[in-house]
Amino acid sequence: MIARCFIRLIQTHYQDMEISHVLTRRPLNTFSDFPMADRLTNSIDQLVDGADLIVECSGDVFHGTEVIERAFEAGLQVVTVNAELQVTTGSYLAGKGFLTEAEGDQPGSLAALHEEALMMGFKPLVYGNMKGYLNHDPSPEDMAYWAKRQGISVDQTTSFTDGTKVQIEQVIVGNGLGASITQQGLQGLASTNLTETGNLLGMMADRLGQPFVDYVIPAGFPAGGVFLVCRHDDEQREAIEYFKLGPGPYYTLVRPFHLCSLEVGKTVRRVLSGGSVLLNNSIAPTLGVGAIAKRAMRAGELVERGIGGYQFRGEALKLDQHPDHVPIGLLRKTALKRAVEPGQLVTFDDIDILPSRALDIVMQMRAERAENAVPNHSVKNAPAGMAVLDS
Known part of the structure; x- marks a missing residue:
C-alpha cells in the first residue's frame, strides 16, 4: 500500500x-x-x-x-x-x-512536530503517540477479519493491535530524539482529555528529570495523530494562554493526523535539497524492543514470526537493563531452545536464530555495547554528584 x-x-x-x-x-x-x-x-x-x-x-x-x-x-x-x-x-x-x-508514519511525524516546537521556543518533555485500540493477544479470526476490512496484511493488523508497532515507533523516537521511557512497555494511559493527560505526563517528565516517549489510548476524541507535551519560557505564559494553549506550565501540541505515504x-x-536527517535510531541507542511471550511455549516450538505473530509481542525496554534480550525484529522462522512462560522476555539463551546479515549486525552492536559498558567499579569510584551513565 x-x-x-x-x-x-x-x-x-x-x-x-x-x-x-x-x-x-x-x-x-x-x-x-x-x-x-x-x-x-x-x-x-x-x-x-x-x-x-x-x-x-x-x-x-x-x-x-x-x-x-x-x-x-x-x-x-x-x-x-x-x-x-x-x-x-x-x-x-x-x-x-x-x-x-x-x-508520515508516527515517528517521522513526531520528529517533524519536534522541529516545529523547537523553532517556536518550546522545550519538549513528552513525545506522545495515539493508539486507537489495544489487545495484547488478539485471535487469528479477528485479525483476518480486520485485515480484510482495512485492506492491509494480517501481520500488519496484528502488530498494530497487540501494541508491538506503537512500542517500535516510540523506541525509534526515543533513540533518535534523546528521550527515555518511564517503564518497560510504556505507560499507555487511557485519556478522555488530551490536555489534562498532557499535564499529567508533563509532571511525570519533570519528576523523571528527562524527556520520555509514551502513548495514550483516547476515548472521546479521535486517535491517529501524535502530540508533544512541552514547557516554554515563563515570560511567554500570558501570550501562550491568549493563543489558546492554556495557562501552562505544560502545553500540549497536537498533530491530529499522519498520512503515511502522502x-x-x-x-x-528535504533530502534531495540537501537537508539533514529527520529521524533515525541514532548510532548510540539506549532503547530496544524485546519479545514478550503471549502464551506458554515448549522447547522445540517453531516461531514463524515475531512482529505480527501470535506467539510474541514487542515491548520497549532499556538496553543496559536487558543486554541479552532478543530484538523482536529478529524472530523469523526459528525455534525455541527451551520452554518459555507467558509474559517472559525472550533472551538469546531461549531461542535459535537463523543466520542472516541482520543477526550479524545485531550481534556486533551487542558486543560493542558490552565492551563500552561502564564497569561497576567506575560507578563506585565516581566523584560525588557525578552520574556515570551506561551507553
Missing part, C-alpha cells in the same frame, strides 16, 4: 521527480494493477543503478537491511518507512550512510 500510494503521489504531484524502478521479490507477472508496472524489477542492482535516492518501505527487517547496505555501497541516500528495521539494524546502518525515517514526498524533497 505504501509503495502504490507513494508512486501515485510522485506521478501526479512531483513533476520534477521520477520513479526509476520499484524493487519487488514477487514474480513480475503476478501484478495486475500496480502503477508503473513497467518499472518493477527483482534486481537490487537495477534498482540502485538508476536511482539518486532509495525509498525503502518493505516493512521487512532482513530484506530491507540488504537493500540499504547495497544502496550505501552505491553512495545513495536512503529514506525509510520501516520503523521495524530502524529499531533492529538501523543504528548500525546510520553509522554507514545517510539514513532517515520519513515523515507525506513521504516531503522527506524525499
